[in-house]
Amino acid sequence: EDQVTQSPEALRLQEGESSSLNCSYTVSGLRGLFWYRQDPGKGPEFLFTLYSAGEEKEKERLKATLTKKESFLHITAPKPEDSATYLCAVGSNYQLIWGAGTKLIIKP
Amino acid sequence: EAQVTQNPRYLITVTGKKLTVTCSQNMNHEYMSWYRQDPGLGLRQIYYSMNVEATDKGDVPEGYKVSRKEKRNFPLILESPSPNQTSLYFCASSFSGVPYEQYFGPGTRLTVT
Numbered sequence: 364e365d366q367v368t369q370s371p372e373a374l375r376l377q378e379g380e381s382s383s384l385n386c387s388y389t390v391s392g393l394r395g396l397f398w399y400r401q402d403p404g405k406g407p408e409f410l411f412t413l414y415s416a417g418e419e420k421e422k423e424r425l426k427a428t429l430t431k432k433e434s435f436l437h438i439t440a441p442k443p444e445d446s447a448t449y450l451c452a453v454g455s456n457y458q459l460i461w462g463a464g465t466k467l468i469i470k471p
Numbered sequence: 472e473a474q475v476t477q478n479p480r481y482l483i484t485v486t487g488k489k490l491t492v493t494c495s496q497n498m499n500h501e502y503m504s505w506y507r508q509d510p511g512l513g514l515r516q517i518y519y520s521m522n523v524e525a526t527d528k529g530d531v532p533e534g535y536k537v538s539r540k541e542k543r544n545f546p547l548i549l550e551s552p553s554p555n556q557t558s559l560y561f562c563a564s565s566f567s568g569v570p571y572e573q574y575f576g577p578g579t580r581l582t583v584t
Contacts, residue, residue, distance in 0.1 A: 395570030406575030408473075414570065435502075450514070452565050454569035457521065458529065463513040 369462035386451030394454035494562030
């Protein structure tokens with residue numbers, strides 16, 4: 364069964380304290396791994412797509428990496444405005460399989 | 472501005488009263504989808520559409536209907552809403568389904584009493 368698990372469920376960091384979010388997956392025939400950011404009361408906003416193991420993508424303080432079983436979203440020197448829920452999804456046939464998300468809180 | 476719009480944004484209704492949530496996109500996307508989001512369960516797909524007149528069930532289609540008569544519009548219909556359909560609903564669109572990124576609407580918060 365296709366499945367996506369994100370950890371931790373919640374993460375509290377001080378401003379400037381780097382860390383990583385994890386997304387582990389099992390899927391038959393990966394068609395992309397996606398990271399989204401969701402702010403309270405809003406729709407998810409696309410961040411990255413990774414297609415193959417070893418691939419990396421960066422955007423400002425965020426860097427996403429992919430292996431055959433998991434993906435990491437590394438956050439370097441985060442700021443309070445990085446506080447959000449980060450969602451991971453994997454592409455399988457015509458659907459995205461979503462994780463439950465990691466709620467990230469950055470304290471000033 | 473490229474966007475996905477949903478209406479209404481908030482809706483409180485009673486059990487059994489038919490309702491429609493509209494979704495429209497201005498990006499000429501072929502693929503559109505409806506999700507519901509519940510605490511601790513993540514996003515679950517209700518229905519999706521690969522193109523006009525082509526719709527298919529997602530993971531949780533019971534109690535919902537959709538139609539795709541025009542490329543830009545993808546309404547979600549609840550013919551007889553029940554309290555377990557109280558949720559946050561999102562419409563999304565993409566160029567051509569997986570593996571293209573999806574663009575989401577602002578959400579519709581539905582409460583069924």
